[in-house]
Amino acid sequence: MSGFSRRDFLMTTAGAALASGFAGSSKAATGAPKRGGTLVGTWGGFEPQSLFVPAGGGSSPYFTSTKVFERLIRLTADLKFEPVLALGIEPAEDFRSYTIKLRPNVTWHDGKPLTSDDLVFNAIQYWKPISAGVTLDALQTAEAVDPLTVVLKFKVPVPEFFLKSVLAGKAGLVIPKHIYDGSNIITNPINNTPIGTGPFKVKEWVRGSHVEYARNDTYWNAGKPYLDKLVIRWWRDPASRSAAFEAGQLDIGTFNPIPAPDIARLTATKKFVAETKGYSNSAWITSVEFNQRREIFKKREVRQALLHAIDRSFIADTVFFGRARPSLGALHFSNSIFFTKDVQDYPFDVKKAAALLDAAGYPVKAGSRFKMSLVSAGWFEENVKIGQYLKQAFEDVDITVDLAIPDRATSLKRIYTDYDYDVAVSNNSASIEPIPQTTQYYTTDGIVKGAAFRNATGYSNPKMDETVSKMAIETDEKKRVSLVHEFDKLAASDAPVLPMVDLEPVTIARSDVRDHSLTADFMGESWAEVWLDR
Amino acid sequence: MLTLFFDFARRFARNRAALVGLFLVLVVVGVAIAAPWWFPRNPLRIVGRPEIWPFMSPRYPLGTDSLGRDIAAMIAHGARTTLLIGLCASLTATIIGITVGATAAYVGGWVDELLMRLTELFQTIPNLIFVLTIVSILGQKIEYVTIAVGVVTWTPIARLTRAEFMSLRDREFVQACRAMGMGSLWIMFGEILPNALPPVIVLSSLVVAGAVLFESAVAFLGLGDPNVTSWGQLIGDGRTLIRSSWYICAVPGLAIMLTVLALNLVGDGLNDALNPKLRDR
Numbered sequence: 134m135s136g137f138s139r140r141d142f143l144m145t146t147a148g149a150a151l152a153s154g155f156a157g158s159s160k161a162a163t164g165a166p167k168r169g170g171t172l173v174g175t176w177g178g179f180e181p182q183s184l185f186v187p188a189g190g191g192s193s194p195y196f197t198s199t200k201v202f203e204r205l206i207r208l209t210a211d212l213k214f215e216p217v218l219a220l221g222i223e224p225a226e227d228f229r230s231y232t233i234k235l236r237p238n239v240t241w242h243d244g245k246p247l248t249s250d251d252l253v254f255n256a257i258q259y260w261k262p263i264s265a266g267v268t269l270d271a272l273q274t275a276e277a278v279d280p281l282t283v284v285l286k287f288k289v290p291v292p293e294f295f296l297k298s299v300l301a302g303k304a305g306l307v308i309p310k311h312i313y314d315g316s317n318i319i320t321n322p323i324n325n326t327p328i329g330t331g332p333f334k335v336k337e338w339v340r341g342s343h344v345e346y347a348r349n350d351t352y353w354n355a356g357k358p359y360l361d362k363l364v365i366r367w368w369r370d371p372a373s374r375s376a377a378f379e380a381g382q383l384d385i386g387t388f389n390p391i392p393a394p395d396i397a398r399l400t401a402t403k404k405f406v407a408e409t410k411g412y413s414n415s416a417w418i419t420s421v422e423f424n425q426r427r428e429i430f431k432k433r434e435v436r437q438a439l440l441h442a443i444d445r446s447f448i449a450d451t452v453f454f455g456r457a458r459p460s461l462g463a464l465h466f467s468n469s470i471f472f473t474k475d476v477q478d479y480p481f482d483v484k485k486a487a488a489l490l491d492a493a494g495y496p497v498k499a500g501s502r503f504k505m506s507l508v509s510a511g512w513f514e515e516n517v518k519i520g521q522y523l524k525q526a527f528e529d530v531d532i533t534v535d536l537a538i539p540d541r542a543t544s545l546k547r548i549y550t551d552y553d554y555d556v557a558v559s560n561n562s563a564s565i566e567p568i569p570q571t572t573q574y575y576t577t578d579g580i581v582k583g584a585a586f587r588n589a590t591g592y593s594n595p596k597m598d599e600t601v602s603k604m605a606i607e608t609d610e611k612k613r614v615s616l617v618h619e620f621d622k623l624a625a626s627d628a629p630v631l632p633m634v635d636l637e638p639v640t641i642a643r644s645d646v647r648d649h650s651l652t653a654d655f656m657g658e659s660w661a662e663v664w665l666d667r
Numbered sequence: 668m669l670t671l672f673f674d675f676a677r678r679f680a681r682n683r684a685a686l687v688g689l690f691l692v693l694v695v696v697g698v699a700i701a702a703p704w705w706f707p708r709n710p711l712r713i714v715g716r717p718e719i720w721p722f723m724s725p726r727y728p729l730g731t732d733s734l735g736r737d738i739a740a741m742i743a744h745g746a747r748t749t750l751l752i753g754l755c756a757s758l759t760a761t762i763i764g765i766t767v768g769a770t771a772a773y774v775g776g777w778v779d780e781l782l783m784r785l786t787e788l789f790q791t792i793p794n795l796i797f798v799l800t801i802v803s804i805l806g807q808k809i810e811y812v813t814i815a816v817g818v819v820t821w822t823p824i825a826r827l828t829r830a831e832f833m834s835l836r837d838r839e840f841v842q843a844c845r846a847m848g849m850g851s852l853w854i855m856f857g858e859i860l861p862n863a864l865p866p867v868i869v870l871s872s873l874v875v876a877g878a879v880l881f882e883s884a885v886a887f888l889g890l891g892d893p894n895v896t897s898w899g900q901l902i903g904d905g906r907t908l909i910r911s912s913w914y915i916c917a918v919p920g921l922a923i924m925l926t927v928l929a930l931n932l933v934g935d936g937l938n939d940a941l942n943p944k945l946r947d948r
Binding site: 370371372375392393394395398447451452509511514517518520521522524525528535536537538539540543 | 712713734735803806807907908910911
């Protein structure tokens with residue numbers, strides 16, 4: 134636990150409110166930022182379906198939309214909230230209402246001012262029904278007190294860290310009322326040329342290739358952005374991204390853009406740097422899920438036995454080339470606020486696994502205990518190898534394994550819609566705040582057929598549901614931390630789904646790209662402060 | 668019969684390249700047959716340190732891949748998969764092709780029109796995309812890959828069979844058969860087919876080579892059956908390491924190249940041996 138208290142939040146929000154810019158970083162010490170230049174960026178994935186997908190849509194549209202849309206606040210690398218479009222967000226004494234003060238003189242790309250009307254529209258018509266979903270269920274009303282002040286009222290007390298996390302998270306983008314009002318936000322064609330308050334304006338999207346952004350000359354944060362032009366380009370596979378880096382066609386790539394063995398080769402030239410910071414609020418894990426609809430995997434002892442049969446260090450060291458760590462509990466190790474070591478661990482122990490399976494009533498009969506259908510989601514190359522490794526690991530405890538590694542669409546369908554698997558390998562990225570991204574894998578209301586990256590195992594435990602609903606309304610941050618620990622302990626010992634390894638994603642950048650990776654979720658940042666030292 | 672075979676062998680052996688091809692094919696077949704005795708363990712087992720280069724460790728003569736699996740074992744067992752898919756797919760394609768081609772040519776009329784338009788329909792679909800579509804619909808099982816490859820490669824066989832049948836169906840011996848009152852099926856498959864078969868066999872042997880390539884492409888793209896080892900899969904897995912450990916791609920790549928080359932050479936030899944026009948050159 135780092136020193137974290139409610140006072141910290143308030144002090145940061147109030148203190149930072151005075152400064153219009155952001156606190157200087159250690160990297161900025163390399164010299165005063167230079168204006169100008171074109172930055173070509175990418176990420177370790179493919180082109181989005183649309184530049185902005187209001188209901189979420191994954192990391193790809195999140196990456197492209199956050200250069201145009203901004204949020205009220207953001208989370209810094211040391212997990213403090215910093216003002217962006219809001220100067221302050223203050224809870225009432227009873228935590229049932231929050232007052233939001235907007236930054237003055239912010240304009241949309243089309244020249245219209247950002248006002249409290251926009252915010253009311255976002256809260257009631259965008260965040261609650263579309264982007265945040267059940268997370269903001271308790272939100273009752275949003276009232277504009279004056280052109281720059283809005284009061285959000287809730288049915289129940291809402292913890293401050295939780296609300297601020299939502300507003301600083303993927304669901305909290307602020308979209309213009311004058312463009313979306315009266316239309317269907319999700320299907321509005323403007324989502325391909327979004328208009329926001331951010332430092333970059335969409336200039337042109339060449340499908341199948343790249344999107345070009347022009348500098349927003351009337352950006353509220355005077356002097357920024359430093360870049361004249363930003364290009365986000367997509368490549369089909371990691372090896373061609375590393376070739377693009379070497380050919381000088383690519384300046385920065387987030388989320389494991391290149392094959393792990395190439396990282397050392399590129400950084401050895403000193404022309405490139407590998408940065409692991411900037412991912413704490415979207416911490417990636419690779420998890421194993423046990424389908425509770427199957428008699429065998431409904432038994433907790435079986436799940437625990439199978440976890441003992443997996444050598445997670447092997448996965449971390451060999452499959453991820455050391456860029457991952459064996460997981461402990463349901464939370465990522467980088468979550469310095471809520472992570473706890475005080476949970477049940479499953480060290481690699483084949484004999485123990487076999488003994489537990491014997492005890493659970495599945496002895497070896499004719500060379501096999503039972504048959505298992507193992508589905509490893511084929512969206513990451515690593516999952517192919519993990520699937521092959523797990524097949525072997527489970528065969529070592531005499532289980533007959535039928536492995537399938539379907540493509541992205543089929544994997545989503547088999548795991549999250551048809552529940553057609555016994556054991557599945559999947560991934561997700563979670564924010565520091567465990568509700569809802571982490572908890573929805575364990576709660577009963579997380580079971581939504583067809584909705585990806587939630588409770589697909591069918592696990593349902595009243596005690597778990599109760600703990601999570603307590604977490605949702607506990608406003609004392611210390612008590613809340615211990616509730617999360619309680620949640621984590623239960624998740625780890627029941628183990629319906631558990632992370633196997635916590636990934637440490639890496640950003641690769643040319644060494645003359647400055648001031649990147651400074652916040653808790655750099656990929657989803659506006660990149661206003663990135664500059665080129667050329 | 669024996670003299671016929673010797674005659675065939677002599678003509679085949681006249682093509683030196685075909686002998687080399689035959690030798691290579693026999694080696695691959697030998698490896699495939701010996702694999703379970705040579706490498707009794709599951710070839711997909713992780714046995715050592717990852718990325719041991721070939722010829723560095725006597726235990727792993729061809730090195731290990733990115734997970735630490737023995738490449739030699741995977742190549743040997745992969746030969747089984749590759750040959751099995753190649754042969755079965757070729758057999759599927761030949762059966763479909765001969766049936767369609769023979770029926771079209773012998774019956775003629777609207778049946779011919781219909782079957783040939785159908786053949787053309789299949790020919791207009793890009794082969795690899797068709798294979799990938801079938802595999803992604805049916806699922807990632809080795810049987811389905813075989814069927815998919817068979818289904819896309821039968822068209823040239825059908826057209827060739829049809830052409831051969833067309834030239835044979837009005838010959839005197841066929842008319843004699845008809846006059847004797849033989850049934851259509853018997854004439855088609857008992858009398859005409861044996862005469863039409865030699866060029867078809869040559870083409871089928873080339874289809875085996877094509878099927879090996881298709882299987883590799885499917886496995887390379889990660890749509891192969893993950894429960895069995897195959898050469899294409901090994902290349903696909905090693906692709907991201909091509910800058911550092913290129914041998915992971917190179918070893919199975921070489922195996923595929925040699926096998927396909929050898930099958931093509933054998934096809935050439937068969938052509939020389941079976942083509943009556945070259946018989947007494």
